[in-house]
Amino acid sequence: xxxxxxxxxxxxVLNSKxxxxxxxxxxxxxxxKIMGPIVDELAxxxxxxxxxxxxxxxxxxxxxxxxxxxxxxxxxIFFKDGKPLEQFMGVQKKEDLKRKIEGWLK
Amino acid sequence: xxxxxxxxxxPAGYTAAIYTARANLAPVLFEGAEPGGQLTTTSEVENFxxxxxxxxxxxxxxxxxxxxxxxxxxxxxxxxxxxxxSGRSDQATAAGATRGLVTRSRIFExxxxxxxxxxxxxIIATGASAKRLGLPNEKKLYGKGxxxxxxxxxxFFKDKVVAVVGGxxxxxxxxNFLTKFAKRVYVVHRRAEFRASPIMLERARNNPKIEFIMxxxxxxxxxxxxxxxxxxxxxxxxxxxxxxxxxxxxxxxxGRPFGSxxxxxxxxxxGPALPSFQxxxxxxxxxxxxxxxxxxxxxxxxxxxxxxxxxxxxxxRQGSTMTSIEGVFAAGDCADYKYRQAVVAAGAGCMAAIDAxxxxxx
Numbered sequence: 001x002x003x004x005x006x007x008x009x010x011x012x013v014l015n016s017k018x019x020x021x022x023x024x025x026x027x028x029x030x031x032x033k034i035m036g037p038i039v040d041e042l043a044x045x046x047x048x049x050x051x052x053x054x055x056x057x058x059x060x061x062x063x064x065x066x067x068x069x070x071x072x073x074x075x076x077i078f079f080k081d082g083k084p085l086e087q088f089m090g091v092q093k094k095e096d097l098k099r100k101i102e103g104w105l106k
Numbered sequence: 107x108x109x110x111x112x113x114x115x116x117p118a119g120y121t122a123a124i125y126t127a128r129a130n131l132a133p134v135l136f137e138g139a140e141p142g143g144q145l146t147t148t149s150e151v152e153n154f155x156x157x158x159x160x161x162x163x164x165x166x167x168x169x170x171x172x173x174x175x176x177x178x179x180x181x182x183x184x185x186x187x188x189x190x191x192s193g194r195s196d197q198a199t200a201a202g203a204t205r206g207l208v209t210r211s212r213i214f215e216x217x218x219x220x221x222x223x224x225x226x227x228x229i230i231a232t233g234a235s236a237k238r239l240g241l242p243n244e245k246k247l248y249g250k251g252x253x254x255x256x257x258x259x260x261x262f263f264k265d266k267v268v269a270v271v272g273g274x275x276x277x278x279x280x281x282n283f284l285t286k287f288a289k290r291v292y293v294v295h296r297r298a299e300f301r302a303s304p305i306m307l308e309r310a311r312n313n314p315k316i317e318f319i320m321x322x323x324x325x326x327x328x329x330x331x332x333x334x335x336x337x338x339x340x341x342x343x344x345x346x347x348x349x350x351x352x353x354x355x356x357x358x359x360x361g362r363p364f365g366s367x368x369x370x371x372x373x374x375x376x377g378p379a380l381p382s383f384q385x386x387x388x389x390x391x392x393x394x395x396x397x398x399x400x401x402x403x404x405x406x407x408x409x410x411x412x413x414x415x416x417x418x419x420x421x422x423r424q425g426s427t428m429t430s431i432e433g434v435f436a437a438g439d440c441a442d443y444k445y446r447q448a449v450v451a452a453g454a455g456c457m458a459a460i461d462a463x464x465x466x467x468x
Contacts, residue, residue: 030255031140031255031258033146033164034142059261069333069334071263072250072255073258073259075249090249090254091140093184
């Protein structure tokens with residue numbers, strides 16, 4: 001799991017060879033607390049596969065979240081080759097997230 | 107085969123789980139798409155007895171869950187996708203059925219993303235969800251300034267202007283909460299009176315950052331081209347638009363252009379001098395829109411199988427939580443259009459557990 005910050009975002013996400021699913025969250029957001037463990041589980045299940053998982057605390061980092069126009073959390077953005085390919089928000093079922101990931105990895 | 111399946115993970119579902127687990131019914135509880143339910147999107151819960159200092163909604167639901175699991179509830183982090191309450195009889199009781207003993211031998215089927223669970227009894231506690239405004243551009247701007255969760259998203263509106271639509275407790279709570287971040291919060295309400303409780307309304311009225319726009323509905327949300335909310339188009343539906351503090355209605359014929367500086371209220375406070383309204387056009391410029399216009403029950407799964415009332419709430423028998431099908435019980439906001447309180451839902455969850463336990467014993 002990548003702990004992303006405004007400082008390391010470019011290196012870890014934009015310049016990453018593997019695609020990255022970024023979970024934008026904050027400690028005071030109830031739905032984010034639900035999604036946190038799900039993203040942790042997915043990161044474990046996909047370890048060694050061609051995808052990385054990262055979390056960015058929007059409370060501590062503001063430059064990147066505002067750059068991507070995030071005004072609602074939890075928000076997830078799937079980055080590939082430095083570009084945001086898909087963005088979605090709110091609580092997601094693990095199965096649905098998995099289905100999306102499988103789609104991206106194809 | 108389960109003895110009891112509980113669908114939903116709010117106060118009703120978890121209380122039903124605590125009681126059925128303690129009655130050795132080994133309940134299986136499906137958390138659903140929104141684990142913890144509506145309370146996970148509220149900030150502070152101040153009216154649940156036992157939490158004298160108040161408690162954060164998500165924290166309270168974590169405690170409920172812990173208590174249910176302590177007695178052996180199996181919590182499944184999945185959402186039920188379909189149910190079949192038609193009550194196929196199993197083979198062991200098919201013989202009984204021929205003797206007219208049909209009802210008690212029913213097996214209820216609950217499908218979870220293709221997986222089948224069978225149960226002797228089902229407790230439905232699927233709750234309700236906040237209604238959307240249902241406007242043309244609402245969906246396009248969801249997450250771009252349109253939000254369904256003030257506690258989650260208020261943070262993104264630091265020093266911005268937001269509109270809260272609605273006139274009940276939820277609207278007042280969200281408006282008050284949003285003033286922690288926003289520089290100005292407009293409460294847009296379609297009537298001249300409020301449904302909100304006096305304590306919540308008083309708090310909002312005393313909040314200098316909150317401004318009320320009465321007798322007004324939001325016709326559309328603007329900003330699709332910009333990719334973020336830039337404003338809302340308002341329509342007056344009452345005896346004149348009433349900007350002000352929700353007190354005495356200002357006369358629409360006082361000569362002020364729409365949305366100009368509101369007159370000082372009875373307390374001598376000057377209204378905002380923000381150029382938030384564009385004259386004549388009836389547009390309120392704002393960066394965020396929060397809908398708090400009520401709820402609808404999460405009962406689509408059961409349509410055609412259980413008796414629902416006109417608004418979609420599950421009908422239960424007088425003095426009981428039993429639905430139109432014996433062995434299927436309903437508790438909480440999915441069956442309660444009237445009170446919609448966590449403590450009432452918890453109470454109903456307890457009733458459903460006891461009803462289910464007795465029904466299974468018979």
